[in-house]
Amino acid sequence: MGIDKKNHEGYLDKTAHDAIRNIQREEKAADKKAAYLPLVYVCSPYAGDIETNTEKAKKYSRFAMDQGTIPVTPHLLYPQFMDDTNKDEREKAMHFNYVLLGKCKEVWVFGGVITHGMAREISIARKRHMVIRWFTQDMKEVEEYA
Incomplete structure (x- = not known):
């Protein structure tokens, strides 16, 4: 008009x-x-106790959404159709993760324990000078894990 x-x-x-x-x-x-709403990359353990870690990732994603962000949680998506035990598919999924990571404004690390995959994601976030926030598994914000 x-x-x-x-x-x-x-x-x-x-x-x-x-x-x-x-x-x-x-x-x-x-x-x-x-x-x-900013995109926030949810970085939390997946390997090991996959069932428990998946449930925790869902809670972390809900927490991020409730904080006014759009959570990006690849380990809730890609295992739905990709095989994490297949080396080639896992590497392809990790590449997808890094692409998504680059689209996000911040990285939120949850759980208190850093797995090998998480360490790679955090390293990339640091190289990109991204904001990294650290949370316990109870979703309390803390300083960087020791």
Whole structure:
């Protein structure tokens, strides 16, 4: 919908036109900002007790969502159709993880224990100078794990 540059009497009124256009731009920008949710990479153990670790990853993802982010949790997705015990498929899944990691604003590390796969993800995040936040398995934020 265009804004008429003329007033109700038919005279050019650029001041009113520009003011209305600026208000519309500000409203549009505010709507975009309100709709923005950052992508957060959820980094937590998967290997070992896969059933328990999957349930924990779901809780961590829910926590991240409740904090106003869009959680990206690849180890909840790729094992649905890829075989983690197949070396080639695992490497391909890890490559997918690194691509997704690069799309995220932050990395949130959960659980207190760093697995080999997590260490690789954290190393890549550090090289990319990403924000890394550390959480216990009870989702309490802490300083970096020792």
